[in-house]
Amino acid sequence: LGPETVGVLNCSDPCITFLLLYITCVSAPVGGFFLESCHLSHNAAICSDRHLKLVPKDIPPTVISFDLSKNQISRIQAGTFTNLLVLKDLNLHQNQILKIDNGSFSNLISLQKLTLNNNRLVKLGQGTFDGLSNLLELRLNTNNIAAVSSTAFQSLIRLKLLDISQNHLGTMKNLYMMLQHMPQLQQFTVRRNKLKHFYSWEFTNHSLDLQVLDLSNNPIRDFRITNNIFPNLTCLSIGDPFSVIKMEWDVKNKTFLRQVSSIDISGLHTTLQVMEELLETVNTSLTSLAANGIKHNRTKLINLACSIPTLSQFQFRRGNLRIITSDFLKPCVHVTELDLSENHIKTINENAFKSMEKLTVLRLSQNKLSVVPSAIQTLQNLSELDLSNNLIGTVNCHDFSNQTKLKELNLKNNSITLKDCVFKDLVRLQVLRLQSNQITDLKGAFKSSLSNLKRLHLNGNKLKAIRNGEFNGLKSLLNLSLHQNQIETLDKYSFVGLIKLTDIQLQSNALKKITFNLLANLRRLDLSDNRIQYPENATLTELPFSNLSCLEELSINAQHHRGKSTLPSNFLQGLKNLLRFSARNCQLIYLDKDTFTYTPKLERLDISSNDLQTLSPEHFAPIRNLKSLYISRIALQSLDFLRDAKLTKLKFLQGRHNQYSVITEDVIKSLPSLMYLDLKYISFYCACDNAWFINWTRNSKQTLVNGAYNYSCNYPDNFKGKKLLDLDLKPCLYDVNFISFVSTSCIVCFVMVGSFAYHLMRLQLYCAYYLLLSWLFDSKYKNNQAPHQYDAFISYNYHDEPWVMGELLPKLEGEQGWRLCLHHRDFQPGRSILDNITDAIYGSRKTICVISRRYLESEWCSTEIQAASYRLFDQKKDVLILVFLEDIPTYMLSPFHRMRKLLKRQTYLSWPRAAGQPGVFWEKLRKALQTGNDPSEENVLLTLTGT
Structure with missing residues (x-):
């Protein structure tokens, strides 16, 4: 979330600036803490889907984002958000909020975004949003709001976006009481309410700064503007597919909407004459028109729309089209983007697009085309073509002839069979989507063509092998997606020619043996969900990554094979710039102490869900830059290895589902930079051995101990099932070891003195x-x-x-x-x-x-x-x-x-x-x-x- 979406505070307000700096400095983290019902991530408190009925009180005052969505909160009480003075984003989406007390948000002086969607609000009373003078976005859609107090919005002087869709507002008076207090409002969405008419004199008595107005899905019968209240309006949405009453349109002066460049009339039920009046009102400024779901007078509508000389983007979805004749789109000579998706088009006349010489984007997805329409050959300026989700079975060599300017081609979710000549004319193609086509053989389609292709998506097919030189023609390819195939074999020179490739996805295949030494510029490699296995802990003679010195991320998660596996000590040799390595759920039983010798820059390591049982400081000696460590489900008996591992830069540690039960002071103090600790599902020993850890969890302020409130005792039996943090530490205040030492020393001295005296x-x-x-x-x-x-x-x-x-x-x-x-x-x-x-x-x-x-x-x-x-x-x-x-x-x-x-x-x-x-x-x-x-x-x- 950045300033481009929520704006920034006015820097001229020195009080707010000083307050933010003060809180940031005073509340700087210094040790560990936990939240009872939430967790923190990058100054964001995430409490979603926790069955909460009240807003948690233990949220740190430094949080910037607070997510309380998908809970059971029914009321927001005054004083609920007292200490969150720097909070910018508050999400209360999908609760059961019926009432908001006056002044409930008054302390949120920095709040910029408030989301109250999907609740049960019926009325917005006086002072509901008091104190939110810096709020920029307010979302109230999907409630039951039928009434609005005249002062409910009086504090929202900087609000730029208001979404109050899917409520029960039925009169313009309610809208008027909102708008009079929001002079900077730019986007106003009132979709799916109960407005039956729109009269400008009831809407406002002065010009507004609105740029976007959405009145769609309202049963509006009359739309009348008598004053120039929208001098800056650029986007207007109006129309209701469920209305049976035809709407009347009356704009007294065509100049009133002279700035409107985008209009959405999807589902509008009106006469052809009114449609003509509407489009004539925006005749000089309109550039984008959406007319989805209109099934009557389609040809006349197309003629009216395309007669607007400024129209460049035309969307006509769900129009129940079956055939595109040569005359249907003939008037659309100025259109550059055409979207005919979600129709039932089976046939397109070869001259259907002949008049559309300026067309650069054509979307024909989710239709019933069985072949690539020959009509596209007339579109020599086409840069983007979407034919996804059709019934295309075969692609011929001439289907894309003359498409020398095409940059993006989408053919996913068809049943295509490739040929070596299919893409020979697409010399400028940069993105090709062929996923989910049941392709079994590449047929040499990429051996000599597509020299400018940068992204190739072949995932979700039925490829079983990649042969030598299959991608030899893809000299500029950066991203290659081959996941979710059935690939068992990679020939030695499978990837020859991919000199610029940086990202390859091979997860969810059947690979047993790998080698990638030809991909010298590779940055990311995903080999998860394959069958790679090394039963014996022997060094490899043929190194799989020896030339991948640029690789930054490697994932080999979830290898499916019989029996246990190891990771050869030189498996990672050559990866001197590797930053992230994941070997989760590989059935590893052994990790050589020299495994990470070749990855000195490693920052993130995930070896969870294996059978390692023990780790030693020697494993981590070469990777002192490690910042994130995942060691869950590895049957680990102790965390003592961390004491001498010297991971001073480690910020994130996850160690769920292991066998240790005591967390000692020296382990925690060996990680001075730790900010997030996750030890869920550990069987804790509830005794004085864990007293220091409990105190640290309760009182420190640097490290978030995720889910600490739910940590449970498993030992001894009389504490089983109790909460770890509920343990009474008073008996632990005395140092039993010290007392035992002193008493034993005294006894020994007494015996010695007595022995000498007796003698x-x-x-x-x-x-x-x-x-x-x-x-x-x-x-x-x-x-x-x-x-x-x-x-x-x-x-x-x-x-x-x-x-x-x-x-x-x-x-x-x-x-x-x-x-x-x-x-x-x-x-x-x-x-x-x-x-x-x-x-x-x-x-x-x-x-x-x-x-x-x-x-x-x-x-x-x-x-x-x-x-x-x-x-x-x-x-x-x-x-x-x-x-x-x-x-x-x-x-x-x-x-x-x-x-x-x-x-x-x-x-x-x-x-x-x-x-x-x-x-x-x-x-x-x-x-x-x-x-x-x-x-x-x-x-x-x-x-x-x-x-």
Whole structure:
């Protein structure tokens, strides 16, 4: 859409100019975004056919075009288009709009084109188009508009085109209320309404600048002009093929329509006299006349029309003509373009065009001609001839004789059989259309003639082979269309002589082997939908494109063959200027990393719908200029290859229907120029792994993520079917990896420090540990402590019970009179063992531990000595007496015993050492029981020796 069709804003308005520049600069894209119901393309928001009932609110303010066609919008509310200050084109075609609120478009200050066709509008109320002072085109056709407010169009001061066709306007008053506010209107189309008359005094009260007025398909009975209201009118259409009432024509002054050069009276129902008056009104200016669908008084109409000396273009379609006699067109000596299409012409007299020496364009398409009419041989100035869609079966050598000036010949949709001499006289022919003729053999028709032909269309025929030299005579050919044939074979020199060919279309054939090295100037080659296959990944010995250094576009899509295929590593060798390459749906299973080494300028690559599964950065190393990449449906497991591919210029990426489920930050950041991303139909993993991608999609402003709102979760199962962008990211705000790292590091450091401390200070640590435990235990019992019931609690292993009962008990209780606490005698039945032990220790002044090897292995004995040690550490009282029944090395002692040795080395008694003097042993034990609990008191005790 350019200024030639919609115009430009008035540059003298500095406010608008500044506003456009401001919005363009401030809203410059900087990252990615998505639209809920639309997609963007080149500053155009496309929301067509989306079943929308409301206008989307998420459209970027920088869009220039907004397409909302084919939806279900029923009302345009005020404020709907608030932020679209630079919008130029708004398309609301084919909705269900019944009402437009006042001021709904008031913020669209830059709008130049508004389309409201095919809706349900009944009335245009006050202020409907307020604010649209820059609107140039307004289309309202195919609604139900029957009434127009006097102020509906008051803002459209710059409007140049208004189309309000196919509505229910029945009075001139409605037209008057429109036109009075549009001083610059140039084209006014009111086709197919209910106007029954046209009176100039009701239409306007002043001269208009109208250049095109279309009143066709209205049941107009009277057409009367009494004032010169159309001084600049050049095109007028009037006539209704469905009207049964003959129209009256009354133009008071012939000069009123003196500028009309083109008039369309197709279907006009009137008398021959009125027709004569009408044509006489434009007798001095008319150059183009369309009189289609007129089936009465045809000869007289032709005579009237062709008597106008200025008439040069005459269209007479759907006139039910069957024969063109020698006199039918005899008056048309000045006509240069004649269109007799869509009739039933079977026969044309050989002298039918004899008088039309100036004729340059003749259209006879969609008739019933069975041969090329010999009458055209009299038209020596003919430059364009259209014989398409007829019944022509054979073309003879003399059919186009004398047509030395013919430049375009259309013979498509016939059943032509060629001959080598058919086109020999068409020395200036530039365009030849022979498509859909069931041609099976070219018969040498292009071997030596048509040296100036530039475009040849042979598509849609039944050619099976192109033999050597078939196009040898086409030295100037630029475009060759051979698609939709049955070509299986291309001979080595099939295209010899086509030295200027730039474009060849060979899609939809049956080619298996290709070579195009003779086409040095070729720019575009389409080989899609053939049977080209390379089962093995071997380098080619015969290169198909080695001499095509000018080729810019190559397509080999959709090759039909059995089994999988590869692309040889040197397949593209020679294509150093290739810009676009497409190999979609070729059943490729492998792509060599050197495939694109020969195409350093490649900008667009499509390898979708193959079985590649993996891609590597090496594939893209030679093509750093790539701008568009299509990798949909290739079973790709990951996009990680993009991280190191260095595609810094890539703007478009489509990767639909693949196996990856997570899009990482480094992948996106490796594509700094990306503007469009399409990942539809991906089974996304809805977890924190995709948190960055979700945030980027929601908040960034550079890249359009197409269809992002509909991206769905597939994993885990409890999120299946939910929308990706609805995922709650709050749990992802904390960096789990970082937290795990810190916590693990702390644990490791703690273990290391603890290990070193244990190794260097284990005894001191044991002391500290048991001091703490003793405090905890003692704090539980010291407040409840009763007076001592016993002088000593005897802690021993049951294996040592004979010594306790036979030696210790008689001495201490029998001879010395101490009150002793023993397990089997003094523990209360029914209480837990641990409670009995604790009560016994705290209920005795001293605790005597009878130490033996079995004692040290006993769990309950260990518990007893621990409890005694807690009291020793916490109360700082010498309450523990250790009696060793056997010599035990220090390394076998438990930590409790070593700590006791550390605190009070003098309190160890040894029974084996007292074997020679047991009396001394019992005396020492008596004194130990007799001493107080102060550790500082002197005790003369036997000491434990040995290490």
